[in-house]
Amino acid sequence: MTFDVEQAKKWIITFNDKIQENKEYLTELDQAIGDGDHGLNMARGFQETVKKITEGKYDDLGSLFKDVGMTLIAKVGGASGPLYGTAFMKASLALKGKKEVDIKALVEALAASLDGLKVRGKAQVGDKTMIDVWEPVIEYMKNRETIHSKELTDLSKEKMDGTKELEAKKGRAAYLGKRSIGHIDPGAASSYLLFASLAELFEEGEVAQ
């Protein structure tokens, strides 16, 4: 399958739907170990993003993701604004001028996003952040001949759940030290929703790279 502007829009719109549905849940996760604004900020930022991209006309994936990134950077605030914003800006650079790409190129763009996230957030796997979902998910997508929709969703969920056992090293949860153990990281939870939304695009259940 190929990934084009319409599918990219669908991905963002589906993700926004999930964010709006889970706004309270994300906020509760953040109240437990952060400052309780993750759901609110993401809901506000992605609502604006969807408005922007449904009104806009895009010839290529790069310009679409650039608008997504810029809107998130300007509208989300907190830590998730620069992080999700950076992720989409990096993907936008990788997909500049591309009307449609195969899944391999999409995965390469997302790998660039992951690199951007690690630099911006100075976090590694095991720090109890969104990286704990992003890195294994990108690894999975890179190394498989075919990506199974369900496997992608399940892996993201498993990695999100895995943050529960970790002690936070980055972000506000780090102030809790060991008391952060036992709670899912809110950024990992929203990242799960992002990849679950991507998996929904693969309607036939699996896609060959």
Add this chain to the structure above:
Amino acid sequence: MKKLINDPNQVVEDMLAGMVAAHSNRMKRLPNTNVIVRKEAPIQGKVGLVSGGGSGHEPSHAGYVGKGMLDGAVCGEVFTSPTPDQIFEAIQAVDSGNGVLLIIKNYTGDIMNFEMAAEMAEAEGINVAKVVVNDDVAVEDSTYTTGRRGIAGTVFVHKIAGALAEKGATLKEVEAVAKKVVENVRSMGMALTPCTVPAAGKPGFELGENEIEIGMGIHGEPGIEKTQIQPADEIAQILLEKILDDLKLEENDKVAVMINGLGATPLMELYIMNKKVSEVLKDKNIYIHETFVGEFMTSLEMAGCSISLLKLDDQLIELLDAQADTIAFKK
């Protein structure tokens, strides 16, 4: 939730409109932003000082915009870092060609958003320096983690760096003195009651009828421990001990003291706290140059307080005593 608001999603907008209406003789709001700058910004020949962060900490930071302190304050959503585009607007508005110092409280979101704004400004050829305030001793300091939070001690950075900038010092000099303040200021807070972010509608944490949290952060982040309410003297002692352990003061050292209310603490109680603080310092033969009691860095309607100590030398004394004329701090 019972608050004097119109719409939970409009609190920052409505607050800024009211603030500018009250103080238009000294500040202005940049159009279509949540940025407050000195009315006469940019001030020729002067390094610009920009701070900011989530709203809900008033008078921080817009209350410190004015002569001798900040040139600009960027107001995020409640307890949420402002975005890079807004910070960048502030930098542009206060830069007179002499560069801009960003005073950032140590929170992951603030650091990332201010760093992105600094990158944007540098791309435009504006000289930018950054200082990160991390005065909260309730949090263990470590290079492997996020590190200590920035709380009320930040106001001393505004005051002292602002005074030096006002004298026409270079960006390097202003940055150096700001860092000196950061190295010499320590704070710690405690909460009696939680606070409610308007858009969230319910308190960010819970405290029982007789419970308090020692080491509480200014967004309701947990501190060191939940414990039972105790006499003010004992609470003052706990906070002060932790600060003194870290600041390593010696006899005859000079300090400035700040007893900061978190939003819903009567001035009476702040003075009661200061009674003990001043006694303990006197016993240790530490000389109090000046004490500031009031609301400097609040946390919405949280009840509780923080104590800050700034160790002073001759340069810091001179700058602390220098003239300042802002809504929330005058000298």
